[in-house]
Amino acid sequence: MEGKVLIIGMGLIGGSLALCIKEEHPDATIIGHDVNDQELRLAKTLGVIDELSPEMELGAKEADLIIISTPVTQTEIILEKLHNTDLKSNVIITDTGSTKEQIMRASLQLKEKGVRFIGGHPMAGSHKSGVTAAKKILFENAFYMLTPSGAGGDSEIETLKEWLKGTRAKFLIVPPKEHDELTGMISHFPHVIAASLVHQAKGSSLEHPYLRRLAAGGFRDITRIASSNPVMWKDITLQNKKVLLDIMEKWKMEMEEVMDMISEDDSERIYSYFNEAKVFRDELPVLSKGAIPAFYDLYIDVPDYPGVISEVTAYLAEERISLTNIRILETREDLYGVLVISFQTMEDREQAAACLKEKTNYELFLD
Structure with a gap:
């Protein structure tokens, strides 16, 4: 495909998408924008992008595809700016955020303008960040969820998938609400639990000095996601708070059941609890990439x-x-x-x- 692609946000995801598009569509021109001028120039030096656009609106005016790869709170601000920018009539705009319902509501202003916005969420990541960590294979065999705004627009979805073909990802079309419920359970909620486990261990470490050394094994492994970017997870938690609060209410009820079976010495129920969890966990796909990056x-x-x-x-x-x-x-x-x-x-x-x-x-x- 030919045309110009503007990628807003030159981090791991934005940089990796740029590399995938360049590889699959060598005739396309990749324009980069980032509020961090140093990161933007580094992307150009590394060959991740072809052109710089220090002013986002200038790059947006000539783009056939705009990919917003920024924290979710910044995406809403960018959508407002794009609404006030003269864009090509056939431009497609997408994002890479981990929450979708609120972003899709913010995108309605573009729909009123006749611009097509398709929510996107590539479910891949890395322990590294920044454009220097960008790589073409980041999304390979990962799920890439798309959340179109309303009915119709199949041709634009197919066009977007063609632009993103080089990711080698597996595309799923889901409603925004379902997306947030799914990612809330298998990604956002586990991050909250991991952080809470670490907080509890931190409190206990004041009384038990050896705890830090003992936690270096399995405990450190199962709470690994608690080391994720706190700014990003603050934004995700607030954006998906309704789903998270609902899940946490159910979690409280489940923990009360567990407390009951333990206090009652109900060995049969305790065995069943662990066994059912083991069976379900063992049946989960081993070779597939999921919502949380695999280790x-x-x-x-x-x-x-x-x-x-x-x-x-x-x-x-x-x-x-x-x-x-x-x-x-x-x-x-x-x-x-x-x-x-x-x-x-x-x-x-x-x-x-x-x-x-x-x-x-x-x-x-x-x-």
């Missing part, structure tokens, strides 16, 4: 002798396998292996496992 960990039961970590990383380096984190577990209850190595992709983890199986006799475990 591709490899657990290795290594012997305790000097240089063993250097030995493992040297084998991986020989095969040019990149890793994102490496750590030793002191507490390993319900976990396998003393050494944990994290990878960016499942392919990297599988390649690493094959490499270490060939070169060592260490036991390897995947979760």
Whole structure:
């Protein structure tokens, strides 16, 4: 496809989308805008974008596609500015925010102007941020949810999907309300729970000094998402507060049931509670990307002798396998292996496992 694409927000998502579009549509011109001039110029230097647009409105006027890749609260402000800008009659505007109902309401002003807005949410991310972390494979096999405004407009949806074809994502068309309910349960609510678990542990650490060391194993793993950007999660929580409050009311009721079965020593109900959770969790897809970015960990039961970590990383380096984190577990209850190595992709983890199986006799475990 030919034309001009304006991407507002040169972060991980915006930069990665730019790379995907450039790869699939080499004749297109990618224009970048960001309030951070340094990040914007870095995107140009790295070849992520073709042109700079320090003033958003100038780039918007000539764009055939506008992608708003900013925090959700900023998206509403940008929609207002676009409403007051002379745009092409056939321009398509989309966003990448994690909440949709409020954004879709804010986009109604564009609809009145005759401009097509299609809500978007690529369900992918990374432990890294900024345009330097952008990569073409970020969205590969991930769900990319689209929330059109009202009925009709199928041709615009197909045009947007064609522009985004290079993401290699799996597109789902859902109503905005359903989107927020789904992401509220499987993404937003877990972030609240993870943060609350960490808060509770922090309080207990004042009384129990060893807690920090003991939490370095499984507890740190299951609360990993609590390390996410607090500014972003403040915005998401407020944007999706109605859904979250409803889920939390149901959670309170469930916790009261759990407290009852424990206080009554009801071993049968307690067993069923854990067993039903295990069965449902074990049936969840392993190879699919979901709402929360997956962590591709490899657990290795290594012997305790000097240089063993250097030995493992040297084998991986020989095969040019990149890793994102490496750590030793002191507490390993319900976990396998003393050494944990994290990878960016499942392919990297599988390649690493094959490499270490060939070169060592260490036991390897995947979760």
